[in-house]
Amino acid sequence: MTLKHPYLLFLGDAVDQLAAKTANGVARWRPGWCVGQLRLEDCHADVGLTDMDLKQGWEAGARTLVVGVANRGGVISDIWMQTLTDALDLGYDIASGLHTRLNQTPHLRQKAAALGRQLFDVRYPEQSLAVGDGKRRAGRRLLTVGTDVSSGKMFTALAIEAEMKTRGMAADFRATGQTGIFIAGSGIAVDAVVADFISGAAEWLSPENDPDHWDLIEGQGSLSHASYAGVTLGLIHGSQPDRMVLCHEPGRSHMRGLPGYPLPSLKESLKMNEAAGSLTNPECRVCGLSLNTSRASDSEAERLLKSAEDEVGLPAVDAYRQGASRLVDAL
Amino acid sequence: MTLKHPYLLFLGDAVDQLAAKTANGVARWRPGWCVGQLRLEDCHADVGLTDMDLKQGWEAGARTLVVGVANRGGVISDIWMQTLTDALDLGYDIASGLHTRLNQTPHLRQKAAALGRQLFDVRYPEQSLAVGDGKRRAGRRLLTVGTDVSSGKMFTALAIEAEMKTRGMAADFRATGQTGIFIAGSGIAVDAVVADFISGAAEWLSPENDPDHWDLIEGQGSLSHASYAGVTLGLIHGSQPDRMVLCHEPGRSHMRGLPGYPLPSLKESLKMNEAAGSLTNPECRVCGLSLNTSRASDSEAERLLKSAEDEVGLPAVDAYRQGASRLVDAL
Numbered sequence: 039m040t041l042k043h044p045y046l047l048f049l050g051d052a053v054d055q056l057a058a059k060t061a062n063g064v065a066r067w068r069p070g071w072c073v074g075q076l077r078l079e080d081c082h083a084d085v086g087l088t089d090m091d092l093k094q095g096w097e098a099g100a101r102t103l104v105v106g107v108a109n110r111g112g113v114i115s116d117i118w119m120q121t122l123t124d125a126l127d128l129g130y131d132i133a134s135g136l137h138t139r140l141n142q143t144p145h146l147r148q149k150a151a152a153l154g155r156q157l158f159d160v161r162y163p164e165q166s167l168a169v170g171d172g173k174r175r176a177g178r179r180l181l182t183v184g185t186d187v188s189s190g191k192m193f194t195a196l197a198i199e200a201e202m203k204t205r206g207m208a209a210d211f212r213a214t215g216q217t218g219i220f221i222a223g224s225g226i227a228v229d230a231v232v233a234d235f236i237s238g239a240a241e242w243l244s245p246e247n248d249p250d251h252w253d254l255i256e257g258q259g260s261l262s263h264a265s266y267a268g269v270t271l272g273l274i275h276g277s278q279p280d281r282m283v284l285c286h287e288p289g290r291s292h293m294r295g296l297p298g299y300p301l302p303s304l305k306e307s308l309k310m311n312e313a314a315g316s317l318t319n320p321e322c323r324v325c326g327l328s329l330n331t332s333r334a335s336d337s338e339a340e341r342l343l344k345s346a347e348d349e350v351g352l353p354a355v356d357a358y359r360q361g362a363s364r365l366v367d368a369l
Numbered sequence: 370m371t372l373k374h375p376y377l378l379f380l381g382d383a384v385d386q387l388a389a390k391t392a393n394g395v396a397r398w399r400p401g402w403c404v405g406q407l408r409l410e411d412c413h414a415d416v417g418l419t420d421m422d423l424k425q426g427w428e429a430g431a432r433t434l435v436v437g438v439a440n441r442g443g444v445i446s447d448i449w450m451q452t453l454t455d456a457l458d459l460g461y462d463i464a465s466g467l468h469t470r471l472n473q474t475p476h477l478r479q480k481a482a483a484l485g486r487q488l489f490d491v492r493y494p495e496q497s498l499a500v501g502d503g504k505r506r507a508g509r510r511l512l513t514v515g516t517d518v519s520s521g522k523m524f525t526a527l528a529i530e531a532e533m534k535t536r537g538m539a540a541d542f543r544a545t546g547q548t549g550i551f552i553a554g555s556g557i558a559v560d561a562v563v564a565d566f567i568s569g570a571a572e573w574l575s576p577e578n579d580p581d582h583w584d585l586i587e588g589q590g591s592l593s594h595a596s597y598a599g600v601t602l603g604l605i606h607g608s609q610p611d612r613m614v615l616c617h618e619p620g621r622s623h624m625r626g627l628p629g630y631p632l633p634s635l636k637e638s639l640k641m642n643e644a645a646g647s648l649t650n651p652e653c654r655v656c657g658l659s660l661n662t663s664r665a666s667d668s669e670a671e672r673l674l675k676s677a678e679d680e681v682g683l684p685a686v687d688a689y690r691q692g693a694s695r696l697v698d699a700l
Contacts, residue, residue: 172595172627229565236564236599261602264503264649268567268603275595296503299648313641317630318595 039164040224041133042102042156043071046095047087050107050118051080058083060135061106063217067196071223073098075106078117083107092121096128102158104220105134112137114146122146126155133158135216135227160219163226163239170237170276172318177247180369181279181315182257182328185307187266187294189285190357191257192218194328197362198283199254205366208251212243214273218256228258229269236269240276255279261310262302263293271314278319283365284308287330288342304350326365327354370495371555372464373433373487374402377426378418381438381449382411389414391466392437394548398527402554404429406437409448414438423452427459433489435551436465443468445477453477457486464489466547466558491550494557494570501568501607503649508578511700512610512646513588513659516638518597518625520616521688522588523549525659528693529614530585536697539582543574545604549587559589560600567600571607586610592641593633594624602645609650613642614696618661619673635681657696658685 045068047061055062065072065085074090077083085106090098103125109115114122114136122132122140126149134140140157141147150157180198182191195211195218202209211218213225231239244253255277259266284307293299302310308324315322327346331339339356346354353364376399378392386393396403396416405421408414416437421429434456440446445453445467453463453471457480465471471488472478481488511529513522526542533540542549544556562570575584586608590597615638624630633641639655646653658677662670670687677685684695 170596172630229563231564232560233562233564233567233600233603234560234597237596262648264606265501265568266565267606267648268599268601269564270599271592271602272564272599275598299503310644317593317598 039158041158041220042131043068043223044073044098044100045071045102045104045220046090046092046100046130047072047075047085047104047106048118048121049075049077049081049083049085050105050115051078052083052107053109055083057109058085058107060108060217060220061085061104063192064104064106064220067221073100076121078121092125092128092130096130101130103130103132105132105136106220108136114138114140114143119145123149126150126153131156131158133160133220135160135220137161160216161227161230163231165226165242167231167235167238167242169234170241172275174278175246176249177251177253178249179244179253179255179277179279180281180283181255181274181277182283182285183270183274183311184257184260184285185262185301185304186260186287186290187263189260189287190328190330191285194283194285194357194362195254195256196221197357198365201362201366202252208248210251210253212253212255214243214256214258228273229266233268236272237276240273244277257285261314262307264296264299274311274314275318279315279322280319281323281325281369282311282315283326283328284311284324285328285330286346289333304346308350324352325368326352328357328365329354330358331356332358370489370491372489372551373462374554375404375429375431376402376433376435376551377421377423377431377461378403378406378416378435378437379449379452380406380408380412380414380416381436381446382409383414383438384440386414388440389416389438391439391548391551392416392435394523395435395437395551398552404431407452409452423456423459423461427461432461434461434463436463436467437551439467445469445471445474450476454480457481457484462487462489464491464551466491466551468492491547492558492561494562496557496573498562498566498569498573500565501572503606505609506577507580508582508584509580510575510584510586510608510610511612511614512586512605512608513614513616514601514605514642515588515591515616516593516632516635517591517618517621518594520591520618521659521661522616525614525616525688525693526585526587527552528688529696532693532697533583539579541582541584543584543586545574545587545589559604560597564599567603568607571604575608588616592645593638595627595630605642605645606649610646610653611650612654612656612700613646614657614659615639615642615655616659616661617677620664635677639681655683656699657683659688659696660685661689662687663689
């Protein structure tokens with residue numbers, strides 16, 4: 039599954055900016071792949087691209103219409119259907135990360151089949167996977183992990199990729215979630231694979247490579263999260279990471295979605311992740327911290343970063359404010 | 370998904386005794402549910418039940434034909450088809466743990482639908498699952514874990530259930546694999562659920578119960594196995610076990626299927642499992658060991674058990690040779 043780019047980002051009738059966060063991520067990290075945004079009436083989001091209709095997008099080179107908007111329930115809205123249908127007619131493939139599948143929407147499936155277009159439901163892995171075999175492979179790999187879910191793992195992996203590319207290093211971001219897949223143009227939503235194949239999916243995703251090539255693998259979940267830790271552990275084992283970056287949002291009162299579950303300390307989380315990583319890569323270690331300090335003032339952020347560095351003795355950055363330069367230095 | 374019993378066990382044209390190990394397990398642990406065995410010509414297995422044809426089985430009370438035989442590839446053999454078809458005609462439901470689904474075999478699906486029979490593909494979970502919520506629930510739970518896969522986790526959980534029932538304790542075996550599901554009459558193959566729902570499946574499987582009731586949950590995989598540890602961790606978190614029994618087969622040169630990966634020591638494995646369990650149940654601890662000493666002589670087995678007890682300071686039994694009495698004492 040590889041998405042054709044450039045993309046036209048479909049924002050539909052997004053109720054607010056947050057509803058278009060997928061489009062936002064793609065526009066931020068792959069501006070060169072995005073020719074514009076397509077907004078319907080009543081769209082309350084704007085990701086800063088040129089507004090285009092389907093025809094203008096096509097003429098600007100777009101070949102995939104990316105559904106970059108989510109609504110309650112993750113369904114394909116009736117209001118979008120005319121646009122999606124017209125897109126297929128014009129020549130576009132369509133890619134979506136919604137719960138409801140394009141491929142299970144009879145009208146779209148039939149039309150796409152008749153016209154020879156592709157419908158990509160990136161939430162649902164299509165690859166035929168094998169069970170992980172744990173065999174060591176060449177190439178270097180870095181995996182982002184977190185004290186909790188939604189702690190900046192995708193953002194951090196992308197910031198590291200960007201920094202490495204700036205430095206002329208060989209590097210590829212490897213996507214394990216929906217937004218990441220749009221950004222990478224390929225990948226596997228590892229939380230959606232059959233449980234037996236989690237580590238196998240991670241092996242497939244970051245295959246053998248040149249000895250100086252870095253895969254920057256997007257982490258999922260957290261070893262400390264009672265709902266998702268199984269996904270995280272399989273991803274760690276299959277990724278065989280040489281290095282990890284531990285992502286953290288200071289100030290959370292409990293694990294996301296789990297009242298009563300406190301966050302682990304940075305030190306505990308670091309130790310737990312290194313222990314898990316050492317099974318398939320004895321050299322695995324955490325080389326730095328990535329803090330999401332978006333709710334803090336500049337001076338407060340500085341204090342939080344300093345405090346985290348003192349606690350674990352590793353460089354800590356806010357990748358959003360500062361980029362990932364010090365993390366790449368720490369490799 | 371609850372299977373109707375009694376069962377008639379279908380051994381087909383099993384090439385050897387091992388090919389009928391599912392039937393063997395069911396016959397051993399649920400003799401009262403098995404009216405007999407049905408063997409075709411060229412069957413080289415025998416699980417010690419009365420040989421019956423479909424009609425005799427039906428008259429003896431059987432209501433589900435359990436496919437207790439596996440062949441290469443896990444397909445539904447053409448040679449079995451007449452028997453399966455006749456079984457539906459006579460009134461049986463059919464249950465199978467094969468890779469190929471009864472429900473995707475058009476002839477069987479159509480016939481079952483027309484006659485109102487059920488086809489159970491126990492390898493494929495059908496329950497609509499939720500993400501695990503980590504909420505503490507009443508009732509007591511014991512989970513079997515292992516230094517490696519295939520180390521006696523199902524057998525041990527069943528031996529503990531049998532011992533508890535003998536003592537008049539309230540106890541239920543909870544099945545997480547195919548043979549276990551036939552034995553329990555229900556359950557979920559947790560390695561086959563979507564990865565996001567592993568812990569949710571374990572929560573569903575061992576729901577709130579009376580304070581003195583024990584769920585004996587069949588473990589899967591091993592935290593030390595690079596292919597399957599994600600499944601194991603999610604199962605541990607969702608089970609919220611108060612107690613674990615650590616299963617081990619002495620003498621293995623490496624983790625099953627993973628040459629180059631040594632087994633953890635008993636102490637390491639114990640510590641790792643207790644640490645994982647403590648996330649959702651701070652009282653979680655390993656209370657005993659279950660060793661598979663089937664390759665050892667009586668005196669050698671005794672030495673192995675003594676040595677394991679000395680190493681970790683907990684009772685060690687071979688549940689096959691001795692039953693689980695000392696494990697239940699250790700609760």
